[in-house]
Amino acid sequence: SAVGFIGRSWGRLVRGGVRGLSLRIARGECVLLCGASGCGKTTLMRSIVGVQRYSGSLQVLESTPGSKSLRGRIGYLTQEASVYPDLSARQNVAYFARLAGARARGVDEVLEEVGIADISGRLVSTFSGGQRNRVSLACALVGAPELLVLDEPTVGLDPVTREDLWAAFRRIAEGGTTILVSSHVMDEAFRCDGVLLMREGRILASTTAPELLASTGAETLDDAFLTIIREAESAEKAGPASSASAASKETNR
Numbered sequence: 001s002a003v004g005f006i007g008r009s010w011g012r013l014v015r016g017g018v019r020g021l022s023l024r025i026a027r028g029e030c031v032l033l034c035g036a037s038g039c040g041k042t043t044l045m046r047s048i049v050g051v052q053r054y055s056g057s058l059q060v061l062e063s064t065p066g067s068k069s070l071r072g073r074i075g076y077l078t079q080e081a082s083v084y085p086d087l088s089a090r091q092n093v094a095y096f097a098r099l100a101g102a103r104a105r106g107v108d109e110v111l112e113e114v115g116i117a118d119i120s121g122r123l124v125s126t127f128s129g130g131q132r133n134r135v136s137l138a139c140a141l142v143g144a145p146e147l148l149v150l151d152e153p154t155v156g157l158d159p160v161t162r163e164d165l166w167a168a169f170r171r172i173a174e175g176g177t178t179i180l181v182s183s184h185v186m187d188e189a190f191r192c193d194g195v196l197l198m199r200e201g202r203i204l205a206s207t208t209a210p211e212l213l214a215s216t217g218a219e220t221l222d223d224a225f226l227t228i229i230r231e232a233e234s235a236e237k238a239g240p241a242s243s244a245s246a247a248s249k250e251t252n253r
Contacts (some may be wrong), residue, residue, distance in 0.1 A: 077140050113168060
């Protein structure tokens, strides 16, 4: 698998970080990590990338996060665009291509793939938020990563820009790259091969959008997620044994 994790990841969450979770992401999948703001999505993603301390067993591309063997094999898109505003889009991507060395893809190819080839000569400081996100995505892609970790890349974007970005994500996944993308917009689960539902540091379910609707009987994914949350809360109130049974049932939906 591309990512396998059993244990606890310590973060800066009010409720104690990511707690006792288990997850597995297969190679070549596009998986949505969905949950409310502050539930632990970024903490988990930072652990996978190798910039967050954790305890437990975490394997990423058969290696330990942060290890030398993973350098260049993971692309990471933070919530804020990580690009140089005083450089053009092309210059930003070319810089990261030089850092990637021999494994780097062609700059023009990547700019075309994310849809900014026609404006790549402009300074990033003149770009909109959505355009900056695409530059960041291009910088992450130019190193030909096997795993792409995207932290809420579509938040605050207009519908057209969101649609364009998701089209780019699908093209990237179809090319064989594993993608883990976080969001608090449940409907984006329909665009992915799988969805991980997260709540207060726990993975409540690992499923697909159609399976989630079928298992809960809900008409919308928002209602389905709320049903999962209520079931988990009821199990916790019923006691540790019931909670463990419900957690096992939810995770295998």
